[in-house]
Amino acid sequence: MQIIITGGAGFLGQRLAKALLNSSLAFDELVLVDVLMPTSPGADSRVLCQQSDLSAEGAAQNLVTSRTGLLFHLAAVVSSHAEHDFDLGWNVNLDITRLLLEACRHQRPGIRFVFASSLAVYGGNLPALVTDSTAVTPRSSYGTQKAMCELMVNDYSRKGFVDGRVLRLPTICVRPGRPNQAASSFVSSIIREPINGELASCPVPPELALWLSSPAAIIENIIKGATLSGEDFGGWRTVNLPGIGVTVQQMLDSLERITSPETRARVQFRPDPAIDAIVSSWPGAIDNTRALQLGFRVDSHFDQFITQFISNNQA
């Protein structure tokens, strides 16, 4: 069986690839595809790295073959980027997802199709606790595109064209590397940069509640989403992956506790209304009940997000 990961050059794609290679899951090929050539996450002969613009004529259709058994669709234009480049966001976030679903339908109907969605589908006037039955009213083009794809994956699943699984990811913290064009980029920056001895700015007020998951929990949950049976999801393939609710202030308190007041002092508040408008429209708390019943796992405390980052950083 062949496994495909789109967005294979990205942080999540690389982490997921490593985890799959180290897992007991049986497969003979792991294709990492991205618009930039991915690097292989290890010396494993099963890995095939491929540079491809999946919006190009025929690219998605050629990617999926009769050998494909599982596709993780992680590729996306992130939130602030999709807000600034409207056309690119629709092209990558909506059109490529549809091209991939069509490729599955025609090349290999019924394969498992794991779609990485986001809590950014929520927005606007939300209840204090968001649940799976809360309407999605996104306040960003990124959230809109993700919400539309969620519906599309569900319909292709209902028709039997794919065996879809839609996983709504919490904001991930701590992402390694450099800041990106996600509106949530600061969520990692305000922990990562101070630990690396650099200054960071926080564009939102300290009382803002964020809904977070650590990279380790996300990767574990993405694989869980792929290995559950379709029936486990019931009639609807979308699930909010579990997270924990933490305010920016609590994050900084953790940072000071685990590192030092000097490290904490490297973060300064510099309000950015554009970032704030997007991020504060996202839920600060989502009911984890269904996800936990399905066997997804949840982090326990934000302190561990920091220790996880420090230990990965040193590895």
Place this chain on the structure above:
Amino acid sequence: MQIIITGGAGFLGQRLAKALLNSSLAFDELVLVDVLMPTSPGADSRVLCQQSDLSAEGAAQNLVTSRTGLLFHLAAVVSSHAEHDFDLGWNVNLDITRLLLEACRHQRPGIRFVFASSLAVYGGNLPALVTDSTAVTPRSSYGTQKAMCELMVNDYSRKGFVDGRVLRLPTICVRPGRPNQAASSFVSSIIREPINGELASCPVPPELALWLSSPAAIIENIIKGATLSGEDFGGWRTVNLPGIGVTVQQMLDSLERITSPETRARVQFRPDPAIDAIVSSWPGAIDNTRALQLGFRVDSHFDQFITQFISNNQA
């Protein structure tokens, strides 16, 4: 100002055109466009009928011009049709809506864009009373496509590319004419055919609750949706138009009361699992509060649906 109605050859398009021509709304051109050449709903020099496949290259872009001030997008492939012809449904229901939104964005940004959605966006495990904040989990491709368009119209509105209004229509009863490929076609057939002296079959059980609006209320509400100010909608442009909840049994009781036992006896129950699966996934009751606050109107009793049909039929 020019007004455009897509789906202008259809029942709603024709009724809406007549109502606009008889209204106090100021406009100098009313374009009825459809894939089949629409007939003019009256001898009014403001009417321009146009045959056009809006999915064709450039068609949507040429339709909207700097003179356009208001666009009613009613054109759609109906529910059972979209279920049987998957590709056509996506092409007409999703792609044409997007092409029209793009045309507005580039040819005449900020015009009023009234999108006819449907209660078919709901489905699956619904609460007894559906509200504006109930998640949409459609169980048909038609409902999926409508739900995706709702999100898209909202995002284009948020960006200021159109001044969108998304109206979720209840099931309309009584539609004149012949049965169509809507899963809900029977809802009108079981009233219309017996009155016209013909037999009709009912594919769902008598206890099924339907959520209905009369044509007169729908047309009045569509015009209301166009004339409200954008601010009236608050941050979200989607509204469930008001309806009344009626069971099939109650509809047939009304029919017998207003016509005769002989007329009622022309309806026979012939279960159709495919139709039942779609229609029974729709809500039987939706909270009308927000719509009524916005000034939309609601029918009072199903008896009047029948008398409205009989009087229109005789006119």
